[in-house]
Amino acid sequence: MTSNSNGAVPTHGLGPFLQDARLRWVVAIAILAFLVVAPMIFGSYITVILTNALLYVVLCLGLNIVVGYAGLLDLGYAAFFAVGAYTIGVLTIQFGFNFWVAFPFAVLAAVLAGVIIGGPTLRLRSDYLAIVTLGFGEIVRFSARNLEITGRASGISGIQDPSLFGWQIRTQTDYYYVFVVLAIIAVIASFRLANSRLGRAWLYVRHDEDAAEAMGINRVQVKLAAYVIGAIFGAVGGAFFAANLGAISPESFSFEQSVLVLMAVILGGMGKIPGVILGAFIIILGPELLRDLGEFRLLVFAVGLLLIMLFRPSGIWPGRRGA
Amino acid sequence: MADNQLLALSGVTLAFAGNTVLDDVNFSIPRDAIVSLIGPNGAGKTSLFNSITGFYKPQGGSVRFDGQELLKLKPHQVTASGIARTFQNVRLFREMTVLENVMSGMHCRTKSGALAAVLRLPSQQREEAEIRAFSEECLAFVGIADEANREATTLAYGHQRRVEIARALATKPKLLLLDEPAAGLNSGEKVALTELIARIRNELGISVLLIEHDMGLVMKISERISVLDHGKMIAEGTAKDIQNDPKVIEAYLGQDDGEGQS
Numbered sequence: 001m002t003s004n005s006n007g008a009v010p011t012h013g014l015g016p017f018l019q020d021a022r023l024r025w026v027v028a029i030a031i032l033a034f035l036v037v038a039p040m041i042f043g044s045y046i047t048v049i050l051t052n053a054l055l056y057v058v059l060c061l062g063l064n065i066v067v068g069y070a071g072l073l074d075l076g077y078a079a080f081f082a083v084g085a086y087t088i089g090v091l092t093i094q095f096g097f098n099f100w101v102a103f104p105f106a107v108l109a110a111v112l113a114g115v116i117i118g119g120p121t122l123r124l125r126s127d128y129l130a131i132v133t134l135g136f137g138e139i140v141r142f143s144a145r146n147l148e149i150t151g152r153a154s155g156i157s158g159i160q161d162p163s164l165f166g167w168q169i170r171t172q173t174d175y176y177y178v179f180v181v182l183a184i185i186a187v188i189a190s191f192r193l194a195n196s197r198l199g200r201a202w203l204y205v206r207h208d209e210d211a212a213e214a215m216g217i218n219r220v221q222v223k224l225a226a227y228v229i230g231a232i233f234g235a236v237g238g239a240f241f242a243a244n245l246g247a248i249s250p251e252s253f254s255f256e257q258s259v260l261v262l263m264a265v266i267l268g269g270m271g272k273i274p275g276v277i278l279g280a281f282i283i284i285l286g287p288e289l290l291r292d293l294g295e296f297r298l299l300v301f302a303v304g305l306l307l308i309m310l311f312r313p314s315g316i317w318p319g320r321r322g323a
Numbered sequence: 324m325a326d327n328q329l330l331a332l333s334g335v336t337l338a339f340a341g342n343t344v345l346d347d348v349n350f351s352i353p354r355d356a357i358v359s360l361i362g363p364n365g366a367g368k369t370s371l372f373n374s375i376t377g378f379y380k381p382q383g384g385s386v387r388f389d390g391q392e393l394l395k396l397k398p399h400q401v402t403a404s405g406i407a408r409t410f411q412n413v414r415l416f417r418e419m420t421v422l423e424n425v426m427s428g429m430h431c432r433t434k435s436g437a438l439a440a441v442l443r444l445p446s447q448q449r450e451e452a453e454i455r456a457f458s459e460e461c462l463a464f465v466g467i468a469d470e471a472n473r474e475a476t477t478l479a480y481g482h483q484r485r486v487e488i489a490r491a492l493a494t495k496p497k498l499l500l501l502d503e504p505a506a507g508l509n510s511g512e513k514v515a516l517t518e519l520i521a522r523i524r525n526e527l528g529i530s531v532l533l534i535e536h537d538m539g540l541v542m543k544i545s546e547r548i549s550v551l552d553h554g555k556m557i558a559e560g561t562a563k564d565i566q567n568d569p570k571v572i573e574a575y576l577g578q579d580d581g582e583g584q585s
Contacts, residue, residue, distance in 0.1 A: 189441045196440030196447070197433055197454065204416050204427045211414040214376065216402035216431025216494050229437055 035180050039173045047176050049288050051244070054179035055237050056280035060264045061186045061273065062233025067262065068271035069199065070226035071206030072122070073130040076137025077261050080231040082144060082253035083113045084238025089156035089248050090149055099162035103239055110235030111228050113140075118227035122220055137258050145250040155249030159242050175244045182240060183277075186233060190273050193229070202226055203271075267308060269315020278316060328387075329354045329498055329530050330375070330406075335384035337367075337374055337554075344370045345381065346554040352498065357524050357531045359541045361565075362551035363574055368534045369411060371551065372500055376408050377401040389497060403431040407491035408500040411534075413483045415475040421486050422471040425458040428493025461489040464527075465519060481512040488519070492527070499523060501533040505540050513537065517544050542566070550574065 039047045063077045087109045091102035121132045144150040151157075161170050169178055193199045201222045204212040209219050242248050260283055268279025286304070290297035308316060330352040337345040344367045352358045360368050373379040375386055377398040386393040393401055402408075407428070416424050433454055439447035462468045465485040470478060475486055484504060491499055501520070505513050517540055523529050535541050541548060542562040550558040550565060552574040558565055565571055 192440050192443060193437060196437075197430060197435050197450070198437050198440060200419075200423060200426060201430055203419060203423075204430075207416040207418070208414055210378065210398075211410065211416065212427065213378075213398035214402060214408050214410070215427040215490065216399045217427065218397070218399045225437060 032184075039176050044172055047172055049284065051172070051176045051179050053281050053284040054176070054183040055241055056261065056264060056284050057183040057277050058179070058186045058233055058237040059261045060268070060276045060280040061190045062230045062237070063261050064190065064265050064271065064273070064276045065193065065202070065233070066226050066230035067265055068276065069194065069202035069206065070223050071126065071202075072223060072226065073126050074133045074227075074230070074258075075130050075255075075262065076117075076133035076135070076140075076258055077230070077234060078253040078255070078257040079117075079133075079137040079140040080110050080113060080234030081238040081241070081257065082140050082250075083109050083231070084235030085242035085248045085252070086144055086150055086156070086238075087235070088239045088242040089151075089159055092159055093156050094149060099160065099239075099243055100164075106235050106239040107232055110231040114228035114231035115224065118224045122223045122227065134255070134258075137253075137255060141250050141253050141255075144253070151249075153250060155247060155252075156242075157247035159246045159248070161246070162243055169243070175240075178240060178244075182236065186236075187273065187277065189233075194273070198222070198225060263305070267305060267316060269317035269319075272315060272317040272319060275315050275317025282316075327353055329356075329389060330532075331387045332371075332375070333385050333387075335371075335374055335381045335386065337370055337379055337381040344554050345374065348384070348551070348554070348556050350549055350556055350559075352530055352532055353547075355524065355528060355530055356546050357520065357533075357544055358547045358549065359545040360532060360534050360549050360551060361536070361538075361541055366551045366574075367554040368551055369502060370554075372408065372502055372534065375401070376406060376500065399431065402494055402496075405495075405497035406500065407494040407496035407498075409484075409487040409491055409502055409504060411502040411506070413480070413487055415483055415486055415490075417476050419475060420472050421462065421467065421475045421478065422455070422458055424475045424486055425461055425489045425493050426454050428461070428490045428495075429454040429457055432495055458489075458493050461492045462486075464492065464522075465489045466515075481508050484508065484516075485519075488523075492523070492529075496529055498530045498532065501531065501535075503534055503536065505535055505537045513540055516540070520544055 038050055042050075059077070059081060062080075063074060066072050066074050066077070084106045087106035088099065088102050091097040091105055092099060117133065117136045121129055124132065144155075145153050161168065163169060169175060201212070201217050204215065204217055205219045205222050213219055241252075264279035264283040265276050266279070267282060268277065269275030286301050287297055290300055293300055328351045332348055332350040335345055335348040335350075336343070348371065350371070360371065362368050370379060374381045375393065377393065377396050377400065381394065384394070388404060388406060391404055393404065396404065416427065433450050435444075435447040435450045459468065459471065462471055465488050467482050467485050467489070470482060475483065478486065488501070488504070504520075505516055508516060520531055520533070521544065524531055533541075545562060548560065548562060548565045549556060550568070550571050557570045557574060558568045560568070
């Protein structure tokens with residue numbers, strides 16, 4: 001049934017496309033070349049949108065680990081994104097930290113948030129977990145809205161642009177390239193995780209928790225790892241998001257944000273890395289491409305998404321889910 | 324006595340909502356033995372398996388394995404301590420290859436984490452190679468090495484059962500629990516299964532406990548047989564003892580029910 005006539009190692013997340021290693025390199029280099037020259041070809045407006053799409057690639061790949069690999073429905077993913085952004089905001093503005101000094105704390109805060117929300121809740125069945133994560137997302141947003149230190153409803157502004165080895169990251173194009181690098185790291189990390197002992201354990205637990213336990217896999221620990229790693233992806237995205245905009249407010253981390261990321265993952269194909277990347281681009285670029293339609297564009301976009309889900313319920317990207 | 328027993332259950336009692344499923348069960352498995360657990364349907368055999376492997380939590384008693392108390396352990400800890408199992412209804416991981424299924428068994432014998440995977444540390448790469456190699460070895464042992472890259476759930480039923488056994492062997496157990504391994508197999512496959520079980524013990528030195536309804540297979544392969552009925556251990560001995568035990572005959576023919584008690 002499956003296409004393994006050449007006896008190849010099953011490549012996680014690739015589906016029947018791109019099985020050929022040479023073709024894969026050609027495609028990867030073509031995409032990379034396009035990403036490098038894109039800001040020179042297109043104007044600054046499109047560069048901003050592409051930057052946003054690349055941020056979404058990072059977020060979607062993070063959520064993909066939670067939802068796609070470990071099979072845990074998370075409706076509050078924006079909370080981890082917020083934790084990353086606010087940690088940078090608070091530490092640089094209120095405490096005068098340098099961005100790079102604050103950055104490890106952003107990651108650490110995400111790990112803590114992941115453990116705090118995941119630890120007590122991961123024993124729940126997936127629909128209950130969805131409600132708890134939904135609540136968690138709202139708690140984080142409301143906390144940010146009401147705490148003095150996070151600037152209440154107006155948020156935090158004046159976040160400094162970081163510099164890296166003497167390179168001052170300042171312009172929109174600079175940030176674009178930062179997000180290109182982040183997205184590439186996220187893709188590589190995703191592939192490597194998927195093809196690891198832990199990556200397989202996520203699939204085992206998702207398919208059959210009892211059989212996985214019987215094989216000696218600690219399902220709570222494995223799920224918690226998915227949660228924490230997903231949170232780290234979100235926080236890294238959030239940290240650079242904060243630096244890029246220079247200002248953050250609670251409304252950047254709404255429930256809608258969580259839903260958009262989840263939608264991109266489901267649309268592209270849960271557990272399928274190229275599909276998730278495609279989903280991120282569609283969710284961000286779609287409404288922009290339909291801009292000519294004026295006020296109908298979101299309606300048309302929504303109908304388009306519905307049609308895709310009707311005809312490709314397991315996502316746009318072909319191949320088996322999660323493998 | 325303690326040392327030549329690999330597994331020793333004493334006074335294990337399990338009840339669900341007031342129904343006693345296992346009633347003060349005493350049972351042991353010597354090292355290096357093939358032991359069968361038989362009994363009519365609903366006698367509590369699978370419950371006993373689940374109590375040993377940590378899926379059920381008995382209210383009382385003790386389960387000692389190789390000098391360690393198992394009763395408080397979670398299923399994954401029991402597996403790590405050296406007991407592997409198969410399921411009555413084959414439970415392979417869907418959408419994954421045969422090899423990937425077997426690799427799951429090596430999880431508890433390896434330790435590379437997320438960071439090692441992302442950085443592709445040499446130790447992680449070595450471990451991955453080790454996992455793959457040992458899993459292939461297990462597949463070769465059960466005789467389906469050439470199916471390694473097929474999707475596990477598309478295999479013929481008899482082969483799926485072998486994948487489950489290979490997956491259990493990949494956990495490097497000291498004791499293997501097989502829950503009705505012959506169910507659904509044809510007579511040729513049963514002969515092969517009998518040979519496989521004997522090889523697991525003789526070549527790998529792994530003790531085997533099986534639940535099985537196929538009496539031909541049980542009588543042929545078991546060094547010791549225990550009979551469970553209504554949650555009570557009613558007989559224990561060699562195949563010959565069991566065949567002639569009036570209590571066992573009664574349990575199977577069910578003379579006791581209804582008319583026996585007035």
